[in-house]
Amino acid sequence: MKVLTIGGGGREHAAVEAFYRSGAEIYALMKNANPGIIRRSKKYRLADEKNIQAVCEFAKENDVELAFVGPEAPLEAGIVDALEKMNVRCASPTKAAAMIETSKTFMRELLERHKIKGNLGFASFDNAKDTETHIKSVDYDIVVKPVGLTGGKGVKVQGEHLHSLAEIMQYVNEIFDNNIGGAGVIIEEKAVGEEFTQMVFCDGTRISPMPLVQDHKRAYDGDIGPNTGGMGSYTDADHLLPFVTASERKEALDIIQSIVNALRKDGSTYRGPMYGQFMLTVDGPKLIEINARFGDPEAMNVLPILKTSFTDVCVAMAAGTLNCDAEFERKATVCKYVVPEGYGVKSKAGLPISVDENGVAESGAVAYYANVDIVNDTLVTGTSRSVGVVGIADTIDEAERNCEKALNFVKGEAIFVRHDIGKKELVQRRIDHMNEIRSVKR
Numbered sequence: 001m002k003v004l005t006i007g008g009g010g011r012e013h014a015a016v017e018a019f020y021r022s023g024a025e026i027y028a029l030m031k032n033a034n035p036g037i038i039r040r041s042k043k044y045r046l047a048d049e050k051n052i053q054a055v056c057e058f059a060k061e062n063d064v065e066l067a068f069v070g071p072e073a074p075l076e077a078g079i080v081d082a083l084e085k086m087n088v089r090c091a092s093p094t095k096a097a098a099m100i101e102t103s104k105t106f107m108r109e110l111l112e113r114h115k116i117k118g119n120l121g122f123a124s125f126d127n128a129k130d131t132e133t134h135i136k137s138v139d140y141d142i143v144v145k146p147v148g149l150t151g152g153k154g155v156k157v158q159g160e161h162l163h164s165l166a167e168i169m170q171y172v173n174e175i176f177d178n179n180i181g182g183a184g185v186i187i188e189e190k191a192v193g194e195e196f197t198q199m200v201f202c203d204g205t206r207i208s209p210m211p212l213v214q215d216h217k218r219a220y221d222g223d224i225g226p227n228t229g230g231m232g233s234y235t236d237a238d239h240l241l242p243f244v245t246a247s248e249r250k251e252a253l254d255i256i257q258s259i260v261n262a263l264r265k266d267g268s269t270y271r272g273p274m275y276g277q278f279m280l281t282v283d284g285p286k287l288i289e290i291n292a293r294f295g296d297p298e299a300m301n302v303l304p305i306l307k308t309s310f311t312d313v314c315v316a317m318a319a320g321t322l323n324c325d326a327e328f329e330r331k332a333t334v335c336k337y338v339v340p341e342g343y344g345v346k347s348k349a350g351l352p353i354s355v356d357e358n359g360v361a362e363s364g365a366v367a368y369y370a371n372v373d374i375v376n377d378t379l380v381t382g383t384s385r386s387v388g389v390v391g392i393a394d395t396i397d398e399a400e401r402n403c404e405k406a407l408n409f410v411k412g413e414a415i416f417v418r419h420d421i422g423k424k425e426l427v428q429r430r431i432d433h434m435n436e437i438r439s440v441k442r
Helices: 010-021 035-040 052-061 072-077 079-085 104-113 128-137 165-178 246-265 298-305 310-319 357-362 396-407 424-441
Strands: 002-006 025-030 041-046 066-069 122-125 142-146 185-189 194-203 207-209 218-220 224-227 232-235 271-281 284-291 332-340 353-355 365-369 372-375 378-381 387-393 410-412 415-417
Touching (some): 002 010, 002 052, 010 025, 025 035, 052 079, 104 122, 104 246, 104 284, 194 298, 271 310, 298 332, 298 365, 365 396
Parallel strands (some): 002 066
Antiparallel strands (some): 232 332, 332 387, 332 415
16 A cells, blocks of 8 residues: 655654555655655655645655654644545544644633543633733642644643743743744643553544553653653553553543544544543543644554554544554563753754664664754754664563663764663652552542
């Protein structure tokens, strides 16, 4: 089958490898020259991923039968709508369905309107004065977010990033003054607990769950530093997490299923991967956000252990025929991103980086190229995350060790890694924290 993939990051490289393993003929469009994607492609084109005309011309030239969109920005631009008008089936959501991610207000109001569990207190504003009045009126700690897309880096939390009303309003004014996200500010109730990611495949009606993942947004060891798009993540061999029970996972899946039902009822049928980020609280899972795609880095945890044909899953999502759950290996994974120095604030970009893929493989890991490019035949870093390294084994501890061994085979100037992801001490802190939270309810 001829498959068009859109995007050139680590998430997209993981998807391309999964398509390749399941026998697809890959035609890739991306803005950067990702060597891992290029190697697996029958043909590729470098272009703006939001350029609808360029995408559609490339699809038509190559008679593609199925399209998969990795990043969120092309979804917001309406790439899927344009491709479907050309009778190209898409394993990704339309612009209307993708609003579940592209507008945080839309997501919260959908949950409120359909009385879906897991919602948080919220209010959206188009000016700083009304925002300040609301903040002074609520009796809970808050989270400040731009309403629109910010690449996962726009969230600031009271008590972590913001410590006074003055700091909160400074950030609110920054959002309005710089038009960050392009759609105003949303103030949400702060949920206290442990975060986890539940991704699913969706065909518009039915969902098929992927293993639970825990992402790590803060840049440095010990959960400190600026927020990032995600420094790494891990999964467990039982597809739960050490601090999440099977019943708590079911609650999260019920919330996602209710969202899918609500979108269909409202006339925006959702087809494609869906990412639910949750906070596990004393009152169960609370929804932090929905993404209309795979998570990054979370895709790199789950796709290497997918046993079912990824091409078959995507065809079923696009056709509305996802009749059984996808199967995953009972393996644990630990992903750590190699990133340019300064990532999260101001990255040192354009510097050489290299990957010894044989060394990585011999370490019990895989490497996915992300925000890199080829300049004068040299692989160089971009401003975002460079290479995702994923250790795979029977336990989290062993997968973490494999990941660390494999990281020795990634070399470059001015790069760094958050090394504590997946280590016993950090995982145990997560377990202890949830035990402490649960003890309050007893």
